[in-house]
Amino acid sequence: GQQLNQSPQSMFIQEGEDVSMNCTSSSIFNTWLWYKQDPGEGPVLLIALYKAGELTSNGRLTAQFGITRKDSFLNISASIPSDVGIYFCAGLKRNTDKLIFGTGTRLQVFP
Amino acid sequence: EAQVTQNPRYLITVTGKKLTVTCSQNMNHEYMSWYRQDPGLGLRQIYYSMNVEVTDKGDVPEGYKVSRKEKRNFPLILESPSPNQTSLYFCASSLSRPGKNPLNFGPGTRLTVT
Numbered sequence: 314g315q316q317l318n319q320s321p322q323s324m325f326i327q328e329g330e331d332v333s334m335n336c337t338s339s340s341i342f343n344t345w346l347w348y349k350q351d352p353g354e355g356p357v358l359l360i361a362l363y364k365a366g367e368l369t370s371n372g373r374l375t376a377q378f379g380i381t382r383k384d385s386f387l388n389i390s391a392s393i394p395s396d397v398g399i400y401f402c403a404g405l406k407r408n409t410d411k412l413i414f415g416t417g418t419r420l421q422v423f424p
Numbered sequence: 425e426a427q428v429t430q431n432p433r434y435l436i437t438v439t440g441k442k443l444t445v446t447c448s449q450n451m452n453h454e455y456m457s458w459y460r461q462d463p464g465l466g467l468r469q470i471y472y473s474m475n476v477e478v479t480d481k482g483d484v485p486e487g488y489k490v491s492r493k494e495k496r497n498f499p500l501i502l503e504s505p506s507p508n509q510t511s512l513y514f515c516a517s518s519l520s521r522p523g524k525n526p527l528n529f530g531p532g533t534r535l536t537v538t
Contacts (some may be wrong), residue, residue: 344523355529405523412522414467
């Protein structure tokens with residue numbers, strides 16, 4: 314089955330730094346979602362994007378729906394220790410019920 | 425409290441011994457789904473259900489069965505588990521079609537098959 318490719322696979326950054334990660338596909342998606350998984354827990358929705366070019370923020374997090382509809386980006390500004398976890402993108406194609414998840418980006422933040 | 429619950433949270437079993445992982449949600453959600461999480465592969469969908477008595481295969485359904493006899497429950501059945509089914513399993517639910525409605529994930533079930 315299709316999967317979305319996330320980059321980078323893992324990141325080790327210092328507290329206060331900004332973070333950028335992306336999610337790419339060979340197919341077009343109509344909805345892009347970003348989830349965060351804290352250690353030992355299930356993923357939780359961070360941001361949902363529904364239109365090409367859309368830029369949406371949630372606190373220090375900003376996500377963008379790529380204009381080609383084949384990619385999406387997530388930025389975290391001024392990282393803090395509780396940002397640690399795995400970030401997943403997910404995409405939904407038009408007229409389908411299958412949400413396809415990315416391979417994940419593992420983020421570590423050092424004080 | 426609105427939530428998705430899974431049981432058991434941890435399970436170690438042997439090859440071939442049938443097992444069931446239960447999933448229950450108390451939010452009257454129509455959509456329910458099972459995922460497995462493996463390092464480097466992210467979350468892969470096993471089966472999903474749009475409503476009672478309606479189930480569909482996800483990307484990796486082989487070796488698994490599900491049923492949706494009631495709206496709140498969506499058990500995952502491994503008739504004859506094998507070591508390649510060792511994984512972290514998540515059940516999730518949403519009000520209706522995912523994407524428009526947030527997916528609520530359970531806490532996960534870590535399964536080891538020896």
